[in-house]
Amino acid sequence: MAADLFGWEGFRSSPGGLSKPNTLQKLPFPPVTKRHILNCSFHSWYLRYRGITPKARLLPLPPPFISYLRADGIVLPPDDNDRTEWSDSDSGIFSSTDNVSETDNEEEEDPSAQWRDIHQTIKLIIEELGGKIVPKLNWSAPKDATWIAATNSMECRTPNDIYLLLKSSDFVTHDLEHAFDGCEDDVITEGSEHEKLLTQSIPYFLILRKHITLNPSLEFRCFVRRRRLIALCQRDLNHFDFLFSLQDKFRDIIQQFFDLRLRNSFPDENFAFDVYIPPPHDRVWLVDINPWAQRTDPLLFSWLELLTLPEPPPLGPSELGTISLPLALKTNITSNPIRSLCNDIAPAKNYNSYKSDSASTSDTEEDETDIFIPEFRLVRRDDPEAYGFTTPQYSAHKLPRDVVDASRGGEGSLREFATQWKEVLAKQNQEDSEDGTED
Template sequence: MAEQTELEHPTRLPSQQQQPESNATAFPGFTIQHVNNCCFSSWYSHFSQCTFKSIVIQPLPETFIDYLNADGIYLPSEVNHAPLAEYDVDSDTSSEVNQDVSDTEEDTPNPSFPTLEAHIISSITRLGGRIFPKLNWSSPKDAAWITFATTLQCTTPADIFLLLKSSDFIAHDLSHAYEECVDFEPGHDQDRPKEFELVLREWFDLAPSMQFRCFVHHGDLVGMCQRDSGNYFEFLKLNRNTIELDLCRFFDSKISGKFPDPSCKNIWLMDFNPFGPTTDALLYTWQEILESTESKLRIVESTAEAEHHAKSNFSHNRLPKEVFDLSNNASIHEFSERFKQGLLHAQFDKVSPER
C-alpha cells in the first residue's frame, strides 16, 4: 500500500484561490521570498528521494510566456526540433533554454517553439513516456476536463500546451503569484517572477483514496485528512491507525528531519502548499487547525458525509470563451465532437499553404 501526501506549509500563497472562512482567523503574512522559496525547483532537490522523478526546463522563453498569456486556445505550429539545454534537478546541474526566435515568428498567429518542443519530447522519453506538467508552483489540474481522458497525463508537447493554455491556476502563476504578499508593490518589477520554469513530472496512476493532505504549523504536524473529501472509502476506517502512523513517521523522517535516506517505499511527497485560508482545509476548519495540538487522521466516515462534502472540482473556474461558443447548448457527445473539430480546424489553419 502506497500513500501520497501533500503538505500545507507556511511558505507561499497558492495558485488556487479560496474564500477565507473567517476574518477573525489570523495567519502569518507571506513575503515574496516565501513564495519564491516554494517554487518547485527550490524544494525538489531536498526531497527528490521521496517524490516523483522530475525534469525542470528553465528559464522558459518570454515568447512562450506571451503565448500562454494570449487570449484564445490554439496550439503552436509543428516545427523541426533542435537541441535545448536543460535544468535537470536529478543531476543538480542547470543551464539556460535557447530563447532565439525568428523575427517572423512573432508575426504569425500560431507561434512555433522548436527548441522547447524538442526538449519536452526528450524529457518525456526520459521520464517513461508519460508525464504531468506544472509551472513554478501550480499544475493545471483545473483544466483536466478539457483533455479526452480528463487527466493531467501528457505524452506530447501539444498535450502540455493545451492544459497550460486552459488553466486558471497557470494564469495565476504567470500574473498574480505575488499579489497577496505583504511586501508586494505593483509596478516595482514585482508583478511576476523574473523567470518561469516548466516542470515535467513522471506519471503514475495514483489512487485518489490514498492521497492525504497534512498540515504543518510552527514545524509541527497538526492535522491530516484524506484529499478526496467527496467520497467514502470503507477501507480507510479499517486502516486509519496504520495510515496515521505511516504519515507521522514520514513527516518526522523525511520532512521535519530532512536527513538523506534513499529508502522511501511507502509514501511519496506530492507537493508543498501554503498554510493559510486560501488553501482548502478539506475536513477541517482553519480555526481547528490553528488550535490543534495533535495530529489525528480525519477521513470521511460514511456515504452520507461524503455526499455532504461532494462538489464538482474547480467548477468555479472560468471556461474559455471558445468552449462556450462550441457548446451552444449541445449534448456532451455533440460538444465533444465540436471541440475535436475545432482543434482539427485550428491545426489545418496552421499548415495550410494558403494562409
C-alpha cells in the first residue's frame, strides 16, 4: 500500500523477515517533461481554478531572495516586530539575537537588504489574509520543517516565521535545486552551466494562503490517467470509521468535480490532484495539483498499481454530455463558485445501487459493463499496513528526537537545549585537542 519511492521491485525473503531489495525495476512512466512539471506549479494553474481553491496570494521572487533561500545557515532579517515575536517564542538562537553584540553584527548583515520590498509586501499580505497564513513554494509546502516552528505547524504570523520554515525544509530545497530531476526533455549533466541556467529560468513564487483549520480526514488524493479518474484515497493515513458510510457520496462528488472542472481544462492528461470536502460535504475545494511522476506520493497505492490498472473505456456520449455545459462556461470559471456545483449538474448515479437495480434487462447489463468505477481506498481498522501509519510523517527529514522534544517544551527549552549542545561540542573539541597533543 505504501509508496515504493525508490522503484524497488521486491524484497528477498529471509527467516528473520524482509531484507534488502534484490532487483531494481524501472516503472513504466510515460516521459516526464519539464513542461508537465511547470504545469503543476501553483502559479501555472491557480488563476484558472481560482474560484474553486482556497484564497491565496502569489508573490514573484527575485534572484536575491532565491539566493537567500539557497544559502547555508538560518539568518533572519532584523525586524523589531518580528524580533519581539521570536523573543517571546524563545527562538532567538536561530536569528543570532542572543546578546547585544550579536544584534549589532546582525544589523550590519541584513539578509533582506536586497529584497526589503518583498519583506514589506509579505507583511501586508499577512495582515490582509487575517494575520495567519500558510506558505509554500511553486510545488511544495514546508511540511517537513514544522518541528522548528513554535506552533509545531505551518501557521505563520510574521515574515520571519515564513523564512524559518522555508530555509529548514528539504521539500523546498527540492523545488529550488531538483525541480526537473527525471525529466527527459534534455540531456543535462549534473552541475553543468546548462543545468544552472535551466534551474534559474524557473519563475519562482512564494504562495501565501489564508490559514484555515482543515479536518485532515476530509482530504483526498486523486489520480488521473489519460483524462480519466482512475483512483482516489484519503491523504491522512489513519483510520476514520465515519468515512466508510460516506465513501460512495465522496466518490460521486469528486467524480462530478473532476468532470466539471478539471478533465478538459488541465493541459496534461496525466496528473494527481488533492481535494478537500468540508461539511456538509456538498462542495469540493481544489487544494493542489501534483505531477504524474515518482516524486508524488501515491499514499495507499503503489505507482506500479496506478500505472498498470485496467485501462478505463473511452469516454461515452453520456459522459461527454455531462461536461459540455461546463466547457461552454470555462472562460468564466473564476467567477463560478464551487458552491453552485451541485445545482449545475445532476447528481451522479450511485454505482452500487445501480448495479443491484439493473440486472433485469440485457440492455442494462450492457450498460453496466461500460461503467468504470474509480478505486477508492480508505484505511481500514484491521488493515495490517495501517499500524505503520501512526509514525510521524516526513521522519526522514526531521532532526533527532531530542531537538523535537526541546522545541515542544515551552519557553526556555530551546535555549536550554542549545546551551547543552554547545557544552557537548566544546567538550568534544577539547577531547579531540587533547588526543592530538598526546599523539
